[in-house]
Amino acid sequence: MDQREFARKVAERAGLSREEAADLTRATLSTLAHRLSSGEARHLALFLPESLKESVPRRDKQERFGVKDFVDRVSSRTGLNDRETTQGIRAAMTTLREVVGDEVFSHVVSQLPAEFQGLTEGTA
Incomplete structure (x- = not known):
């Protein structure tokens, strides 16, 4: 899946324009990377589309x-x-799971506190 397809799926799931979804995807990945250990962030990046x-x-x-x-x-x-952002983050996390697979996604989620479940649950 390339960046455009990723953004298209996020847009559909969150009810956003493709441009909004692309911006939200980049912001979500960047913010998520700051919340992860440097090793886990590097590992996650290996599974992402080049762009x-x-x-x-x-x-x-x-x-x-x-x-x-x-x-x-x-x-x-x-x-x-906040509502659009929260829906968008959930959509981005769902799409991220599809791209990186369950094992990598589980490693990512394991570094987040329980309060993040609302953003990552149901992302199957």
Whole structure:
């Protein structure tokens, strides 16, 4: 799946335009990468389409922040409201799971606190 197909699926699932979905996808991946250990973020990037790998920044340190801050960070980068952002993140996570597979996705989710379940549950 390439970046356009990824964004198309996110757009359909979240009820966003393709441009909004593409922006949201990049913002979600970047914010997620900051929440993961550097090793897990690098591992995740290996499974992404080439054009989305740049959305996963290389860093040395894992940041600690909760769901509200996650949504706020993505929202501030996309200009979407909280509801649109939350739906978009769920759609991006569903699509991410399809792209990277259950095992890689489970490793990613295992690094997130339980409060993130609302963003990652039902992403089958």
